[in-house]
Amino acid sequence: MNELMSFWGQWLRPSAGLPTVQWSLLLAVASTCGYLVYRHTGLPKVVGYSIVGMVAGLLGFSGAVWPLQGIGLFLIELGISIVLFDAGGRIPWRWFRHNPMVLVQSIAESALTYFAVYFTMLWLNVPREAAGPIALVAMAASPAVVTRVVADTRAAGPVTDRAIVLATLSTLYALTFGGAHAEMLSRPGSSFFEAVPPVMVMFGVSIVVGALLSGLIRLALRYMSPSSENTSIMVLALIAASTAVAAHLGGSAPLAALLGGMLIKQLHPRPWALPRQLGTASSVITMLMFVLVSTVAAQADWSAAIAGTVLALIAVRLVAKALGVGIGNVGSGASWRQAVWVGAAMMPMSSIALLIASQFMAASASTGEAISRIALPTILLMEVFGAVIATVALYRAGETHKPWAELPTGTAREEQRES
Secondary structure, three states, X not given: OHHHHHHXXXXXXXXXXXXXXXHHHHHHHHHHHHHHHHHHHOOOHXXXXXXXXXXXXXXXXXXXXXXXXXXXXXXXXXXXHHHHHHHHOOOXXXXXXXXOHHHHHHHHHHHHHHHHHHHHHHHOOOOHHHHHHHHHHHHOOOHHHHHHHHHHHOOOOHHHHHHHHHHHHHHHHHHHHHHHHHHHHOOOOOOHHHHHHHHHHHHHHHHHXXXXXXXXXXXXXXXXXXXXXXXXXXXXXXXXXXXXXXXHOOOOHHHHHHHHHXXXXXXXXXXXXXXXXXXXXXXXXXXXXXXXXXXXHOOOOOOHHHHHHXXXXXXXXXXXXXXXXXHOOOXXXXXXXXXXXXXXXXXXXXXXXXXXXXXXXXXXXXXXXXXXXXXHHXXXXXXXXXXXXXXXXXXXOOOOOOOHHHOOOOHHHHHHHHO
16 A cells, blocks of 8 residues: 555645635536526525535634635635626616706615614613614625526516615615725724825725726727627736725725725716626636635634624614615605515625724724624525525516416526526
């Protein structure tokens, strides 16, 4: 045996290591589970991805740890940046000029969510310094989950469009106020005016990087075809570079990508379907993001008290978002029934909420720990069940390609749906 091992040892070479093998196998299982969930239940594939990540996290998978750092943090930021760049490019500012009540809906649902969750946390004896950040985390809906649900159900219509836009705008508010709050939290004892310069640096860097990103892409699109494979690689590479630069210079990478997407929509108004352009590469990154989020979020410590607080937060958040959308619905051109389904479609929470919680954790370990105990279980539940609620909302709104009960089950029809 020793002679055999000695002989075989001549061919052994250093490889990428066991974590690479673990993540490769985990992604393979997640991809398979997502496909089976979609095929046999009609639910979006993100549900399968999240379930696999949740099981891995509960079993003690060591490939992702909380708080996020290093390559895991960068992958989350990159996945979020890709999704937010696409989501920002879907926001038609002309829509707000013709229908300003949509903007009122956005502000109302975000503000109501923040204050409702904040006072609920105080009522449940959560420390004041943690209640505010938890309310900011709860304010952010997940454009990543909503757009994946829309893609898998092939939904289109006013409820779909409004859910994507309101989820994106709530993300913009959460990233802005969350980044500012985290910067102030990292400087305890400083006055308000002493905390203003670092906050302005964070915003300034994000705006400059977002403007550079949109400007470079706009310049490239003057000479390159939007349908070219080289254009897809160029866009993906620029988003990755802007993510790294914004984080390195003290800005917010997701905020920069979101602003970049919103600017490119104004600079290049012609139709441009980003997900189709970025292709398989972006699909792998976003799937990895969903698995990573649920793996990390599943590492939270559960107890009866925490479970009660989390369920109260979820219930209050659902009511607040529905009320906020309803308040701004008057004169917005949508029916009350559509407003209810828009509010339900905004229930998912995922990577953006996790990233905001990670910022608070990096700013203050003690406060971040109190935030994580409540935020992580909430994110885990809302990534899985939020996607289910959003799917039901879009089906009930009648904006999917066909009723749920008539989903195809045969292989040929499945291949047709996948195309």
